[in-house]
Amino acid sequence: QVQLVESGGGVVQPGGSLRLSCAASGFTFSSYGMHWVRQAPGKGLEWVAFIRYDGSNKYYADSVKGRFTISRDNSKNTLYLQMNSLRAEDTAVYYCAKSIAALVDYWGQGTLVTVSS
Amino acid sequence: QPVLTQSSSASASLGSSVKLTCTLSSGHSSYIIAWHQQQPGKAPRYLMKLEGSGSYNKGSGVPDRFSGSSSGADRYLTISNLQSEDEADYYCETWDSNTHWVFGGGTKLTVL
Numbered sequence: 001q002v003q004l005v006e007s008g009g010g011v012v013q014p015g016g017s018l019r020l021s022c023a024a025s026g027f028t029f030s031s032y033g034m035h036w037v038r039q040a041p042g043k044g045l046e047w048v049a050f051i052r053y054d055g056s057n058k059y060y061a062d063s064v065k066g067r068f069t070i071s072r073d074n075s076k077n078t079l080y081l082q083m084n085s086l087r088a089e090d091t092a093v094y095y096c097a098k099s100i101a102a103l104v105d106y107w108g109q110g111t112l113v114t115v116s117s
Numbered sequence: 118q119p120v121l122t123q124s125s126s127a128s129a130s131l132g133s134s135v136k137l138t139c140t141l142s143s144g145h146s147s148y149i150i151a152w153h154q155q156q157p158g159k160a161p162r163y164l165m166k167l168e169g170s171g172s173y174n175k176g177s178g179v180p181d182r183f184s185g186s187s188s189g190a191d192r193y194l195t196i197s198n199l200q201s202e203d204e205a206d207y208y209c210e211t212w213d214s215n216t217h218w219v220f221g222g223g224t225k226l227t228v229l
Contacts, residue, residue, distance in 0.1 A: 001177075035218070045153075045161065045208050047218035059217045095160060102212040103151040105163045105176060 002026040002106045004096045009111030016086050016115070022079040022096030022108055030054070030074035033099035036081045038092035039110075046092075049081065050099065064090075086115045118216030119145040121209050128227040129199055137194045137224050139209035146190035148211045155223075156205040164207075167192050196226075204228040 008020040020036070036048040049070040050059045058070050069082040079096055096108040120142040129135035141148050152164040163176040165185050173185035182200075186193045196203055209221040 037220075044206075044223045045155075045210075045220040047210075047220060050217065061217070101149075101166070102218075103149070103166060103210055104153070104161075105151070105166075107153075107161045107163065109160045 002098060004098065004106060004108030006094065006096050006108045006111040009094065009113045011114045011116060012086055013117050014087060014115055017082070017084045018086065018113060020081040020083070020094055020096075020111060020113070022081075024077045024079065024096075024098070027098070029072075029077040033102070034070075034072060034079045035097040035099055035104055036068075036070060036079075037095045037097050037104070037107075038090075038113075039095070040089070040092040043092075048094070051079070083113070086113075088115050091115045119148055119211050119213050119219055121150070121211060121219055121221035123207075123209060123221040123224045125222065126225045126227070128229055130229045131199055131201065133199055134195060134197045135199060135226065137196075137207050137226065139192045139194075139221050141190040141192070141211070143190075145211075145213070148213070150192045151210045152185065152192075152194045153208045153210060154205045155208065156202065161208065164194065167194075199228050201228055 003025045005023045035050050051070045067085045071080045093110040095110045097104040098106040122140040147169045149168050151166050153161040155161040165173045165175040167173045167185040171187040182197045184195045206223045208223045
């Protein structure tokens with residue numbers, strides 16, 4: 001079955017950097033686009049970034065454009081999110097999600113990122 | 118760009134049915150959406166993809182009690198024979214080539 005396991009979350013100071021990883025299994029990773037979606041404490045879901053199956057195109061929410069970079073390694077079945085210049089408002093649970101026909105059809109369990117001094 | 122509007126809360130009694138609504142903004146009434154469920158303290162779970170025609174495709178393991186329908190710009194999620202585990206937040210999602218992906222604000226469903 002499809003499994004998405006995020007890692008790399010933690011506490012970081014404002015202005016700092018963090019890299020999240022998502023290990024995928026149970027499907028042909030190289031055939032599907034992938035998302036990062038976040039959820040601030042007590043808030044709703046916010047789409048963050050998307051990468052096409054082959055990494056050829058990447059899209060970002062305006063709130064993270066220029067600071068976050070999505071990437072993938074199809075040989076390792078792994079999705080990444082490099083987060084730089086982190087702000088307090090980036091504090092959230094970050095979910096890795098698989099895409100089918102552009103929309104999300106599977107979710108990981110999430111990893112918590114806390115930006116605080 | 119598309120905006121998805123959901124009521125902030127809904128409630129229904131155990132064993133009854135409830136219909137949740139996600140409304141697409143003007144000019145986007147033909148868009149396909151997805152419904153997701155998030156139980157308290159858990160990650161979201163994909164429920165179904167729903168087209169403007171009312172045709173829907175459910176995710177793996179989603180009970181028959183969950184169904185979808187559409188009318189104009191409205192996309193509905195109907196849950197029949199409500200169970201206690203259906204108490205959750207429900208989000209709709211759509212995609213647009215310009216604004217990319219958007220989620221509705223979510224509906225918190227309380228099972229009485």
